[in-house]
Amino acid sequence: MPDRKVDHLLIGGGLASANCARWLREEGARGSILLVGREPDPPYNRPECSKGYLRGEEEREETFFRPNEWWAEQDVELLLRTSVTALDAERRKAKLSNKQEVEFDTALLATGANVRRLNVDGCHLEQIHYLRTLGNADAIREAVADAEHVVLIGGSYIGCEVAASISKLGKRATIVMQEQQTLERGFGASAGTFFQRLLEEHGVTVHGEDELERFEGSERVERVITRGGLELVADAVVIGAGVTPDVQLAKQAGLELGERGGVRCDSRLATSAAGIFAAGDICEYESLVHGGAHVRIEHWDVAFNQGKTAALNILGRDVAHTEVPYFYSVFADWGELEYVGPAYAWDEEVVRGSFADRAFTNWYLQDGVVKAALTFGRSDELDAARRLITQRTALDQAQRTALADVDSDLQQL
Ligand SMILES: Cc1cc2nc3c(=O)[nH]c(=O)nc-3n(C[C@H](O)[C@H](O)[C@H](O)COP(=O)(O)OP(=O)(O)OC[C@H]3O[C@@H](n4cnc5c(N)ncnc54)[C@H](O)[C@@H]3O)c2cc1C
Numbered sequence: 001m002p003d004r005k006v007d008h009l010l011i012g013g014g015l016a017s018a019n020c021a022r023w024l025r026e027e028g029a030r031g032s033i034l035l036v037g038r039e040p041d042p043p044y045n046r047p048e049c050s051k052g053y054l055r056g057e058e059e060r061e062e063t064f065f066r067p068n069e070w071w072a073e074q075d076v077e078l079l080l081r082t083s084v085t086a087l088d089a090e091r092r093k094a095k096l097s098n099k100q101e102v103e104f105d106t107a108l109l110a111t112g113a114n115v116r117r118l119n120v121d122g123c124h125l126e127q128i129h130y131l132r133t134l135g136n137a138d139a140i141r142e143a144v145a146d147a148e149h150v151v152l153i154g155g156s157y158i159g160c161e162v163a164a165s166i167s168k169l170g171k172r173a174t175i176v177m178q179e180q181q182t183l184e185r186g187f188g189a190s191a192g193t194f195f196q197r198l199l200e201e202h203g204v205t206v207h208g209e210d211e212l213e214r215f216e217g218s219e220r221v222e223r224v225i226t227r228g229g230l231e232l233v234a235d236a237v238v239i240g241a242g243v244t245p246d247v248q249l250a251k252q253a254g255l256e257l258g259e260r261g262g263v264r265c266d267s268r269l270a271t272s273a274a275g276i277f278a279a280g281d282i283c284e285y286e287s288l289v290h291g292g293a294h295v296r297i298e299h300w301d302v303a304f305n306q307g308k309t310a311a312l313n314i315l316g317r318d319v320a321h322t323e324v325p326y327f328y329s330v331f332a333d334w335g336e337l338e339y340v341g342p343a344y345a346w347d348e349e350v351v352r353g354s355f356a357d358r359a360f361t362n363w364y365l366q367d368g369v370v371k372a373a374l375t376f377g378r379s380d381e382l383d384a385a386r387r388l389i390t391q392r393t394a395l396d397q398a399q400r401t402a403l404a405d406v407d408s409d410l411q412q413l
Helices: 015-026 046-050 068-073 134-145 157-168 184-201 248-252 300-314 379-391 397-404
Strands: 004-011 033-036 076-079 084-088 093-096 101-109 113-115 128-130 149-153 172-176 205-207 212-217 221-226 231-233 236-239 243-245 263-265 276-278 283-287 293-295 326-331 335-340 348-354 359-366 369-376
Touching: 004 015, 015 033, 015 101, 015 300, 046 134, 046 157, 068 076, 084 248, 101 300, 128 134, 134 236, 149 157, 149 231, 157 172, 157 184, 157 236, 157 326, 184 205, 184 326, 184 335, 184 348, 184 359, 184 369, 221 236, 263 276, 276 300, 300 326, 335 379, 348 397, 359 379, 369 379
Parallel strands: 004 033, 004 101, 033 076, 101 276, 128 236, 149 172, 149 236, 172 205, 263 283
Antiparallel strands: 084 093, 093 101, 113 243, 212 221, 221 231, 283 293, 326 335, 335 369, 348 359, 359 369
């Protein structure tokens, strides 16, 4: 016998679950909603962990998805510091770490992602940090307060954003990364060079085409040694080496997984088990705007919007998730990038505006078809980019020339 029964079980205490709860209520769900999350904090906006919250400019409560009283007002039960330890997809039952068994009618699986850990010599020394949670941000903020030199491992979003925040706090930030240019894996070498210069101009040192070899120190980290032979003084280290979707529970429940490591879903975000949906970082869904390709995106806006789509489908509305994935990244108060796509591969880049003027949209095309657009200071062009990505038709030479011309009207393309 289960200990209790709920109408809607939301597994994971992040953004996707939170926004699903919100939309279930906004769309008139009357049944019981239980949100189970293993972190001590209520659902919050994780991006602040590398930005305002890390720099001490924002209070903890300001990062919360909604104020604490909102959950009770909405009659959504929050069960924090609690994990779902097993899921029986057929019988629709879940076991919790508090030993309770919960029966449900529908469930959302939104377990997010875990940081990729680097197992090198010295990795257990003190003041080597990863960043995923508010608790991690607290620990980094404390470490940075006492540090002069902070080394970032990885030149992608976390490495760049944390380097910017630390530099803004007046500390010396040094990035070590495999890439030649920061952020080049997602955006290519030209845009990568632009972002790297932006960081360097603000005092960040970047060592590309190198790799972490080991950490040295007695109790706490003192030096970072790289494969290329660098010995970098480090009072603290933050590792941003990517994340892996947390599909442990999905695997245990026998749900179908996808090629990108996530939980395979259809365009309605339904998993292979009836009544169970997925959203956010783990969700590998059939994207109709990408011609039915399965995509999985680890970004805020996608988790947010998928929470809504999942809620609508939990309520039987039968709607496809057709948002063009959007993401952003912020370099302290020096600027912000925005991107729609994603382009997993491209054979042409077209720049509209200029890197030198710090106002550009970089378009990524494959066989003449717009796959993605990255903008810095030209956000107004994102709507046209969304339309062109959805359109999926090849642009001719004249259209590609117009794409590059800031005086041409993108609506005409
Ligand atoms: C430091 C940082 C900065 C970021 N900045 C940006 C940014 O600038 N722009 C952007 O677009 N995106 C950014 N992101 C990414 C964005 O925050 C994520 O894509 C988004 O939070 C994903 O939401 P989610 O709900 O899928 O997963 P998560 O936010 O990871 O939430 C999942 C939750 O489920 C919990 N959980 C897992 N398994 C269980 C279980 N079995 N039982 C109970 N609970 C469980 C986890 O502990 C976690 O709390 C950033 C991420 C980080 C870490």
